Amino acid sequence: DGGITQSPKYLFRKEGQNVTLSCEQNLNHDAMYWYRQDPGQGLRLIYYSQIVNDFQKGDIAEGYSVSREKKESFPLTVTSAQKNPTAFYLCASSIKGGTTEAFFGQGTRLTVV
Amino acid sequence: RKEVEQDPGPFNVPEGATVAFNCTYSNSASQSFFWYRQDCRKEPKLLMSVYSSGNEDGRFTAQLNRASQYISLLIRDSKLSDSATYLCVVTPTGGFKTIFGAGTRLFVKA
Numbered sequence: 387d388g389g390i391t392q393s394p395k396y397l398f399r400k401e402g403q404n405v406t407l408s409c410e411q412n413l414n415h416d417a418m419y420w421y422r423q424d425p426g427q428g429l430r431l432i433y434y435s436q437i438v439n440d441f442q443k444g445d446i447a448e449g450y451s452v453s454r455e456k457k458e459s460f461p462l463t464v465t466s467a468q469k470n471p472t473a474f475y476l477c478a479s480s481i482k483g484g485t486t487e488a489f490f491g492q493g494t495r496l497t498v499v
Numbered sequence: 500r501k502e503v504e505q506d507p508g509p510f511n512v513p514e515g516a517t518v519a520f521n522c523t524y525s526n527s528a529s530q531s532f533f534w535y536r537q538d539c540r541k542e543p544k545l546l547m548s549v550y551s552s553g554n555e556d557g558r559f560t561a562q563l564n565r566a567s568q569y570i571s572l573l574i575r576d577s578k579l580s581d582s583a584t585y586l587c588v589v590t591p592t593g594g595f596k597t598i599f600g601a602g603t604r605l606f607v608k609a
Contacts, residue, residue, distance in 0.1 A: 421599070426507075428586065428601030429543070444596065476542055480597075485531040485590055488597060490542035 388413045392477050392491035398499050407462045407494045409477035418460040423474040472498045502598050503589050509604040516577045520603045522587030523569045530592040534572050537584045577607045
């Protein structure tokens with residue numbers, strides 16, 4: 387079955403540590419996105435990528451980094467520079483750009499302890 | 500002003516009721532419009548696209564008003580299973596950054 391997979395589902399991190407969230411898709415989609423969602427809030431765009439080896443900052447990129455070495459993969463690193471990292475992180479992909487439906491992974495719930 | 504604004508609700512309605520959500524957007528050059536549904540602690544999923552002429556899918560009707568820059572979602576004969584958060588989604592013309600509204604929470608009660 388085609389889809390988009392995020393791992394892990396739950397992640398706990400100590401303050402000051404970097405952590406990487408995985409996102410893999412086998413839908414052959416060119417575009418991939420990372421969003422952050424806080425309780426009772428909408429989705430905020432962190433980074434997006436249109437093609438391999440290219441990515442752009444979204445609205446809240448500070449304290450995060452990404453890579454797009456393969457079409458299928460778009461990992462997100464939450465660095466120690468992100469002051470308030472506890473949130474629900476959602477990865478999505480779409481055929482091209484924002485004019486087509488985006489498919490989401492099941493999300494990673496990150497908690498800083 | 501936010502690029503996409505929605506009434507956060509919550510909307511509390513009885514089963515069988517008709518409920519309508521509105522969403523306004525600030526960029527007049529916006530091209531694509533969608534409604535997504537998000538269940539508690541789950542990922543959003545596409546409910547329906549919104550076309551210029553309006554479109555219907557069963558109990559759900561979506562409409563676009565470009566002149567006033569808003570889209571709407573109408574749910575008829577509400578079911579308990581319709582309880583969720585409904586996200587309005589807008590993409591500007593030629594743009595890549597899909598913009599999500601904060602969502603409107605709906606509770607349908609027996």
